[in-house]
Amino acid sequence: MATDFTLNGKPTRFDGDPETPLLWVLRDHLGLTGTKYGCGVAQCGACTVHLDGKSRRSCVTPVSTVAGKNVTTIEGVEGKTAEAVQSAWVAIDVPQCGFCQSGQVMSAIALLAQKKRVTDEDIDNAMAGNICRCATYVRIRQAIHDASAKLGA
Amino acid sequence: MHALLPSRRAFLQSSGLVLGLALPMRGAAKAAATAVPFAPNAFVRVSTDNLVTVIIKHIEMGQGPATGLATILADEMDADWSQIRVEFAPANDPLYKNLAFGTMGTGGSSAMSNSWMQMRNAGASARAMLAEAGARRWGVPVSAVKVSKGVVSSGTHKASFGELAADAAGLKPPEKPILKTPDQWTLIGTDLTKVDSATKTDGSAMFTMDIRRPGMVHTAILHPPAFGGKASKVVDAAALAVPGVLAVKTLPQGVVVYAKDSYSAMKGRAALDVTWDLSAAETRTSEQLYNTFAEAASQPGNKVEASGDVAAALKGAAKTIEATYLFPYLAHAPMEPMDAVIEMKGGKLDVWMGSQFQVGELGAICATLGVKPEDAALHEQYAGGSFGRRVTPLMEFAVEAASAFKAYGGAAPVKHVWMRENDIRGGRYRPLTVHKVRGGIDAAGNVVGWEQVAAAQSFFKNTPMEAMGIQKGIDDSITEGLADAYHFPNSYIGQHIMEGGVPTLWWRSVGNTHTAYVMETFLDELLALGGKDAVAGRRALMKEARLKAVLSKVAEIADWGGKVAAGRARGVAAWKSFGSYVAQIAEVSVGPEGVPKVHKVWCAVDCGIPINPNVIRAQIEGGIGYGLGHALYSEVVLGEGGVVQQGNFDSYRSLRIGEMPAVEVAIIKSTESPTGIGEPGLPPAAPAVANAWRKLTGKTVRRLPFIHGDNA
Incomplete structure (x- = not known):
């Protein structure tokens, strides 16, 4: 099942397990490695991204939950x-x-x-x-x- | 790492550990390559576009050597700081060995001290050649040529380094380059911006974990639940059924799941059903180990140092106190867990790692895979912290990664990454240690006797470093610094090397993490008992002038003896480690959890000539934070059956921003050769806080961490 969302301003599709944490979609599938793994359980914040402008720990965020939303990573943050x-x-x-x-x-x-x-x-x-x-x-x-x-x- | 470092060289030459590595490894000639016009030595290259690339032989794990080494070279070269770039050295001992070790490696806060003259000479040599190139081009004597900020000039003649690079390349390096006098330095001693701040702020800095190779396979490994365990039966059907999982292999180190991506590997690992053989495992609990070690420490053990007659002195003392101190195992928990990427293509081996022991680790990987060193290349990456974790005598992680690569068949690149739980439960901890100490004062309050015995495992034991690290039954790291700080008329320092199955290791500032705590808190109690001021009383007993000087300096900047806000108290501690002298004063109040809230730490440091004060302050801030975080909150506890009770940052608690004190640093303007800065900021922090805490609450903290229930 595909998940569509906006990543750093661009329409993006992930075609894989919708339970995959956003962190690993970014790092392993989309090649955006600026967002880091540090704990996997939302304890360390190394994986922090913005979801519709707000801080979000991507390691515990199933990619399915960002469908239709705006994700910004360190590579795309601006302003x-x-x-x-x-x-x-x-x-x-x-x-x-x-x-x-x-x-x-x-x-x-x-x-x-x-x-x-x-x-x-x-x-x-x-x-x-x-x-x-x-x-x-x-x-x-x-x-x-x-x-x-x-x-x- | 360790105070015994110079002798490590002898070990490395004799142990056979680096045999076969005298051959240059692939990529080793890169620094001398002709692709850039001017490469006068192994440490600097100048390109025609006027960039000066400094080759960094040490791991950059946050402690700042990339900036520090570049600063030294750039200053002697008279380069402009804005034209400086850095690149990590390939694995090559002849060119890039740590001069204190005899092989490439970083530890013992030795990066600046071993490289100081080497980088100065490299920069001065390049400068002389560029000056000569200018002189020849313009037909003027070299004495009429000036070099400043990357520009060579003489009268109206002027050329950038880049413009002269091709000319300079044809010249012979001077046999003995002329070094600057300290008054001629323009960069050394200034607050230069670090070379890696920008890329570490915009997410573009590359770490091993960020390496991606075509066709790369990701792993997740399941280690035994107790140290020394082995998988006896692996049921992997459920793991193999996870989409994306490619294979499951059983290694002596654990069970490895291979997958197309990290998440599938983790899911596969969670689906494994493994039966473990724990017959050879360490199954004792931390409490059992404490009891066994404490029992040992009640006996004199092997003598480290003795003076006078301590038994008689304590017997005749007006007042005596005694105490037992317990220090837990601690994980280093660098933010980036252990990781490596290995690829084999056309008979050539490529390894991406933030290696802290470059030639040794690449050699271990080569040995595991049966690859010749000349066919192997290490691509050194930024390391996301280490604190000692990335250099181990047995190089187990490098071997495990190579074994995982090999078990998959070698056809695909493998990224082998530890998850945080692997890291916290994976051992190589700061050793669990018990100290027993007795001290006495006379009627005038003078310390008349000091007896201290420590019991801990030695991390040198059963490694190729044993002969170097344990001499005459003494592992100096267990009692590090105890005989060096103070004159006691009657004293005994002893130690016991304990047996244990938990792998241990140096951990930022090594033995000083506990020895400084015991000596600096217990002495503080004795001084208070004798009615002596904590600063004046220490100064009267200190052996070294430079230690006295930092103590006086910190007392001055903190206004020791001045008014302290209600509900707060201050404590002091001073310690020398890795050649550097550090004194700190901490101000604390009672925090919400019944442990100290540390408001501020003042610090005075003498680490020789301060190469980059900005980096020195950063390392002091970090050393204090790392020391305090663990002293207040962290421990790795072995529970029933020797199973580690912690697994992630929810249970292995780390310092957070609201718990970090303000830090004020005074750097002594020294003219001595530079010494360490990565570790020396740590040892005084916890005892300074403990001393303030005792003043404030009357409580002595003898079991770490502070938050442990026994201290309530």
Whole structure:
């Protein structure tokens, strides 16, 4: 059974097991490897994508549930908020190993898209689902504040 | 890794581990290839489009060597930072060995220290040749030529590196390139942007897990439920019936399901029905191991160091205290689990890995597959963390991946990936360790006696590294640093190497993960008992001036002794590891779960000449976070029958953003040669927090993690 959805702005069809988690559809079938596997049970956030603009853990999202919806991955994310977040990330060298950072960036963009002016508590809440084993958290927090400032909050 | 590193070289030369690898491997000549006009040595290439590519011989797993090594070379070369690119070295010991090991590999926070002069010379040599090329082209003496930011000039003459590359290629490298004096450095010591931040922010950086090859087969492996178990009966009909599953093979390591994609492989694995033979397995629980190890630690064991007469000193002490400390097994749990991609085509072997032990692992894969090293190439990838996990004495993962490839017949490329559960339950843990310690003070509060005995497995035991790692019954990693920090007039340090079937390993900062915790918390108690200040009291006992200096510095930046907010307390700890000196002060309050909420950690660090302060601060931040996360929340527990109780981040708890303290770092302006930074930030973090916690609550935490019920 085929599943049709919009991926990074383009109509996309997946012709396979509709229970397949979106993560593996992206990585194994569509070749978009920026979205990472880290746990498979929605504990680490490395697989975070946007589903109709909101953060979503793709490792526990059966592809059938995104039928007709808009999926955005790290490869396709764009716009003012995304630019602010990603340039803030690079400016202060947030990544260490980098493996979790696609997910961190996607969660940060979703947060600032929803609320431009954020407190530390907002960041704690929005980013709690994204583990960074290198513990780059000090810089993640700083980069989100920097991006928020740049967005004129 | 380990303080004994220099002698590892001798081991590698004598063990036969790298036999046959003196032959260059495929791709090894790449660095010297003529495809680019100017490749003066193994570490740098200049292309006509004016890009300078620095060849990185160390794994980049987040600790920053790609940036650090490029910084050193670029500075001596006088390249412009914007023209610098990096590329990972092929597997080739003659060109790219770690000078501290004798083979390619990364560990012991040695990347900068072993490469420092090598990269300086490589850059200075390239610079001299480019300057000479300019001089010849313009008919001026070399002394009249300047090199700055990638431009060679003399009076009105001017050329970029790229423009001179072809000319420089024809010149002979200087025999002894002239190095800059420290005042001439323009990049070393500055906060350069890291070379990999952009691609790690937009998702384009490639990791092993991202490699895709035509016709590639995906695997999922089921390991035995207890260490040392073996599959005795495999019923695979249901697994084979899963659409997309291609085959099921039983290996000594476990049962492998091969499939067209990852999800089918995982579904197939879930459908396996395996009977395990656990007759040779380690079936003891963590509690049983703690009891056995504690019993051993109540005896003196093998002597590491002794001074004076500790028994008499403790007997005559005005006050004594004693304690038993328990440290659990810990998984490294790098964000990217262990993985490799192997392909064989036309007799040529290609391996994609983020290998931390490049020549050894490719050699192990070659040996497993019966391939000659000259027919094999390693394509080194970014590694999604390691913390010590990606280099093991027996190279089991590389062997397992090669075995999985071989069992499938070798016709298709195989991507062998551990799922998170494989990783958490897969062993090679920080060793479960017990310390018993007794200390005494005299009437004036001076420490008069210190007796400490540790019991743990040795991860060198039963590996080719045993002769190097265990000498005269002592594995230095078990009692790492205990004899080095303080002058005690009467002391005894001893250790027991315990038997156990759980595979263990170095884990970010190795033995210092527990030795620093015991010494720094127990000394803090003794000082408090004697009415001594935690900073002044330590300083009076410290052996090394550089350790005293970081302690003084951190006390200054944190305003030690100043006012602390109500409901909070501060603790201090200092430790030297991997040649670097680190002192930290932590400020804590009582968190919602009854464990410390760590608000801030101040840190002073002396790691020699600071090559990139930005990377140093990042590694201190990360070391503190990694150390605290595990000390507060993490443990791998063996339950009934030796079965690991944790399996994923829902049970093996990781630090999250709201639990990360603010971090302020002061870097000592040292002129000593650079030393490690990937690991030294970790050891003082947990004891500094424990000391603050004791001040705040009166509770001593002797069983880690803090969240363990015994500490409530």
